[in-house]
Structure formats: structure tokens, C-alpha cells
Amino acid sequence: MQRYSITKALNLPEHKITEIILATDEEIHLRLKPYKRKKARCCGCGEIHGGKIHSFKETVVEDLRLLGKRVYLHVLKRRYRCLKDGRLYVESIDWLKPRSRVTNRLAQEVYRLTAITTRRGERRLAGF
Ligand SMILES: [Zn+2]
Incomplete structure (x- = not known):
């Protein structure tokens, strides 16, 4: 698989893939770095x-599957000193909640699938 097509499939335009750490039949590990032109947003004051x-x-988070493989992103986050309170903060990333082990879109997907399964279960209980 070429890096360009992975970049396209990932659709995270503010980050570039700097390294394909591992690619097996089961999983892909990618290292991502924010583009320099994209300024970091302070997670302390916003x-x-x-x-x-x-x-x-660097944090490792799981993302949506790609071609049936599990995807792990090793994301480099920039750490800045906040001009407001002088403390160190990591940048906030739109598609990733602080300290989360999964990307927002994977969390949404899991939530969606759980909701479907739960509804099916309820229907079954109701005798449909
Ligand atoms: Zn700040």
C-alpha cells in the first residue's frame, strides 16, 4: 500500500504520515506529525x-479500520508553554480527546454499532 493512498484514506489533513512503523495482515501502525503550517491550539486556554x-x-491511539486491518496512530503532539498561565500544555487535536485511547471517529463508530446491537436486542426481547 502506498503512503499517498493511506494519507488519503486517513483523511487527517493537518497531519502527515512520517513513518509506517509496522504493517501486518492484522494491523497497521503509523507515525503522524502535525504540519508545521498548522499552528498548535493550547489545550489550557484554547x-x-x-x-x-x-x-x-507521543500518544498511541486506535483509529478506524483500513482494509480490514486495525489501525494504530502514533501521534506526535506538540507541547507549548501557555502565555496565559506559564504552564506547559500539549496541543489539542480536533479528532482526538485528551487522554483518549481511540480517535473520536472510532469512538463514534463503536457507539453507533453498540446502539444498533442494543436496539436489536430490545426488539428480540419484545418478541419481534
Ligand atoms: Zn494557553
């Missing part, structure tokens, strides 16, 4: 500070 990057922090 503003864009645009100062110097203090450091990077």
Missing part, C-alpha cells in the same frame, strides 16, 4: 500561541 515548541509527546 488559543493559538505560536511560540517555540517545548517538546513533543
Whole structure:
């Protein structure tokens, strides 16, 4: 699979794939880095500070399956010093909640499937 098609399939335009860490029949591990032109939003105050990057922090989250394989994203988050309170914060990412182990869209998908299964279960109980 080519990097370009993975990039397209992922549809996370603010991040680029810097490395395909692992690709087996079961799972794909990708390293993602934010594009420099995309400024980091402070998760402390919600503003864009645009100062110097203090450091990077990598988190691993699971994303939607791709071609039947489980996808794990190793996401590099930038860490900044907030200009408002002087503390260090990691950038907030639109498609990822802080400390979550899955992307928002995977969480939504799981929720959707659970809702369908639950409804089916209720119907069965009701004698349909
Ligand atoms: Zn801030």
C-alpha cells in the first residue's frame, strides 16, 4: 500500500504520515506529525500561541479500520508553554480527546454499532 493512498484514506489533513512503523495482515501502525503550517491550539486556554515548541509527546491511539486491518496512530503532539498561565500544555487535536485511547471517529463508530446491537436486542426481547 502506498503512503499517498493511506494519507488519503486517513483523511487527517493537518497531519502527515512520517513513518509506517509496522504493517501486518492484522494491523497497521503509523507515525503522524502535525504540519508545521498548522499552528498548535493550547489545550489550557484554547488559543493559538505560536511560540517555540517545548517538546513533543507521543500518544498511541486506535483509529478506524483500513482494509480490514486495525489501525494504530502514533501521534506526535506538540507541547507549548501557555502565555496565559506559564504552564506547559500539549496541543489539542480536533479528532482526538485528551487522554483518549481511540480517535473520536472510532469512538463514534463503536457507539453507533453498540446502539444498533442494543436496539436489536430490545426488539428480540419484545418478541419481534
Ligand atoms: Zn494557553
